[in-house]
Amino acid sequence: MINPVRVRFAPSPTGGLHLGGVRTVLFNYLFAKKHGGTFVLRIEDTDQTRFVEGAEAYIFDCLDWTGLTPDESPLRPGDYPPYRQSERKPMYRQYADQLIAQGNAYYAFDTSEELEAMRNNLKTPENPSPQYDHKTRKQMRNSLTLPEAEVEALINAGTPYVVRIKMPENETVHFHDLIRGDISHETNVVDDKVLLKSDGMPTYHLAVVVDDYLMNITHAFRGEEWLPSAPVHIMLYKYLGWEAEMPKWAHLPLILKPDGNGKLSKRDGDRLGFPVFAMDWADPKTGETTKGFKEIGFLPEAFINMLAMLGWSSGTEQEIFSLEQLEQLFSIERVNKGGAKFDYEKAKWFNQQHIQRADNSRLAILVKPFMEAAGIAIDDLSKLDQVIGMVKERCHLLGDFVQQAGFFFKAPEILDIDAIKGKWNEDKTKVMTEWVASLDNIAWEHDVLEQSLTDIAAAHNVKKGEVMMPLRVMLVGGKFGPGVFDIALFIGKEAIQARVKSSLAALA
RNA sequence: GCCGCGUUGGUCAAGGGGUUAAGACGCCUCCCUUUCACGGAGGAAUCACGGGUUCGAUUCCCGUACGUGGUACCA
Numbered sequence: 316m317i318n319p320v321r322v323r324f325a326p327s328p329t330g331g332l333h334l335g336g337v338r339t340v341l342f343n344y345l346f347a348k349k350h351g352g353t354f355v356l357r358i359e360d361t362d363q364t365r366f367v368e369g370a371e372a373y374i375f376d377c378l379d380w381t382g383l384t385p386d387e388s389p390l391r392p393g394d395y396p397p398y399r400q401s402e403r404k405p406m407y408r409q410y411a412d413q414l415i416a417q418g419n420a421y422y423a424f425d426t427s428e429e430l431e432a433m434r435n436n437l438k439t440p441e442n443p444s445p446q447y448d449h450k451t452r453k454q455m456r457n458s459l460t461l462p463e464a465e466v467e468a469l470i471n472a473g474t475p476y477v478v479r480i481k482m483p484e485n486e487t488v489h490f491h492d493l494i495r496g497d498i499s500h501e502t503n504v505v506d507d508k509v510l511l512k513s514d515g516m517p518t519y520h521l522a523v524v525v526d527d528y529l530m531n532i533t534h535a536f537r538g539e540e541w542l543p544s545a546p547v548h549i550m551l552y553k554y555l556g557w558e559a560e561m562p563k564w565a566h567l568p569l570i571l572k573p574d575g576n577g578k579l580s581k582r583d584g585d586r587l588g589f590p591v592f593a594m595d596w597a598d599p600k601t602g603e604t605t606k607g608f609k610e611i612g613f614l615p616e617a618f619i620n621m622l623a624m625l626g627w628s629s630g631t632e633q634e635i636f637s638l639e640q641l642e643q644l645f646s647i648e649r650v651n652k653g654g655a656k657f658d659y660e661k662a663k664w665f666n667q668q669h670i671q672r673a674d675n676s677r678l679a680i681l682v683k684p685f686m687e688a689a690g691i692a693i694d695d696l697s698k699l700d701q702v703i704g705m706v707k708e709r710c711h712l713l714g715d716f717v718q719q720a721g722f723f724f725k726a727p728e729i730l731d732i733d734a735i736k737g738k739w740n741e742d743k744t745k746v747m748t749e750w751v752a753s754l755d756n757i758a759w760e761h762d763v764l765e766q767s768l769t770d771i772a773a774a775h776n777v778k779k780g781e782v783m784m785p786l787r788v789m790l791v792g793g794k795f796g797p798g799v800f801d802i803a804l805f806i807g808k809e810a811i812q813a814r815v816k817s818s819l820a821a822l823a
Numbered sequence: 824g825c826c827g828c829g830u831u832g833g834u835c836a837a838g839g840g841g842u843u844a845a846g847a848c849g850c851c852u853c854c855c856u857u858u859c860a861c862g863g864a865g866g867a868a869u870c871a872c873g874g875g876u877u878c879g880a881u882u883c884c885c886g887u888a889c890g891u892g893g894u895a896c897c898a
Contacts, residue, residue: 327898362897427896441824444894477896495828504826512896519898543827543893566828569891573834576890628836632846651836654891658834661848709860780857787858795859
């Protein structure tokens with residue numbers, strides 16, 4: 316292999332890490348692993364007005380949780396530092412200068428008011444959003460329209476300016492997308508994007524090209540929303556003389572909201588009751604916390620698996636994969652073109668499937684905090700371990716264990732008494748009272764417990780079946796859970812007696 | 824508006840000139856289980872539309888519709 320694969324994920328640290336972001340990380344990571352390459356994390360913090368305290372650390376936390384650890388990052392620099400664009404600021408200017416010298420870019424002095432005025436004046440029903448492009452740049456205040464001496468004077472006087480790319484006229488830009496095939500754009504409809512902002516920072520357009528080139532990135536994967544600006548990036552590679560080193564592109568499909576249409580947003584999650592961020596995100600400005608997949612009870616491997624299947628498939632019937640398997644099987648060509656609606660029900664199914672495959676002892680550690688948050692103390696992890704083995708098949712989220720296993724450790728607070736009340740009678744009260752008393756001197760075995768109940772019921776002309784469900788409700792609180800006698804065995808004589816006694820009182 | 828991209832059941836999807844158009848989630852029925860769940864057996868449900876090309880199009884081409892993204896000194 317001539318060029319070792321190098322891919323990058325380049326988030327801007329402005330808030331919670333979205334599902335779609337994690338999927339982009341995942342596809343980058345899998346591609347790197349598949350090809351024995353390097354996965355780079357680069358922080359895109361060129362917009363200083365959007366800086367959010369803690370957002371970068373949060374991204375690292377999310378990557379740690381998912382296990383999608385970058386090989387190179389601001390925390391683990393490789394051979395191409397720095398890994399934050401704000402720290403790379405001095406590197407961009409020379410390329411902007413080069414483009415200006417070549418006539419491929421120009422200075423623009425228009426103030427935001429002037430830009431707004433231009434857009435307002437040129438706005439028509441047919442063209443609601445006029446661009447700063449080959450047609451309009453001739454009417455603006457830039458180094459294309461102003462005399463050279465004036466441009467120089469303005470710059471010397473410290474007048475704020477930006478550098479814009481000068482898009483050529485009447486050209487067609489072609490490129491090959493690994494997922495979508497050949498794509499072309501007419502340069503006439505692409506605007507003269509700002510390359511260098513007035514604060515000296517590059518925009519995404521300049522930064523992504525310069526950084527990818529300087530960092531030897533071989534494959535650039537990003538969301539579909541970048542497709543319209545791809546021609547700008549392609550032109551930049553050409554103008555800078557880097558065409559041979561241009562990474563191969565792949566524009567990933569979007570993750571859509573489950574109902575209606577459009578990109579999935581945090582709002583949709585709030586509205587429909589599911590997380591959108593990988594982990595809890597506490598916004599330092601509003602103080603508000605948004606739930607994450609981790610905290611709602613997802614296993615990281617399930618989260619990853621679910622995301623992989625949202626837009627990619629192996630071509631086989633298999634749907635449950637470990638990260639290691641995905642690393643072997645992934646191919647960017649098998650990623651779908653169309654956007655995928657997010658389905659929370661299926662996401663939970665993936666989690667349920669991975670819960671079944673997970674070690675009980677590991678689950679016990681993860682479930683404990685959920686129990687404790689619900690006021691159920693766990694002082695013996697091995698007991699929780701044992702219980703998890705009994706109930707895991709009915710849990711979709713780690714939090715489900717509270718409902719499904721809490722009663723093993725603590726008497727249920729609410730009893731579904733209505734489920735048994737209607738058909739309750741004195742005889743049954745006698746059966747339960749006698750059985751509970753008999754517990755003091757019988758062998759503590761499943762079958763013995765069951766036989767004892769059968770016999771006592773028979774003595775009062777009650778069928779065992781009539782008393783099984785009531786016993787379950789008394790012990791667990793409702794019509795669910797593993798075998799009643801398995802539960803009875805586990806919680807012990809005193810707990811049984813106490814729960815039956817208080818239930819009988821509620822029935823009376 | 825303009826430009827780009829997309830479109831296989833409700834959802835995720837396989838397939839890709841001739842197939843009974845896989846599979847999964849969800850839904851429904853039944854079996855298992857003195858509960859629930861798991862598991863098992865079934866069921867309803869799909870190639871956006873119109874033109875070509877072709878002996879034959881879900882598949883290839885062209886339109887249309889619809890959706891979506893972009894149209895910032897945000898990424």
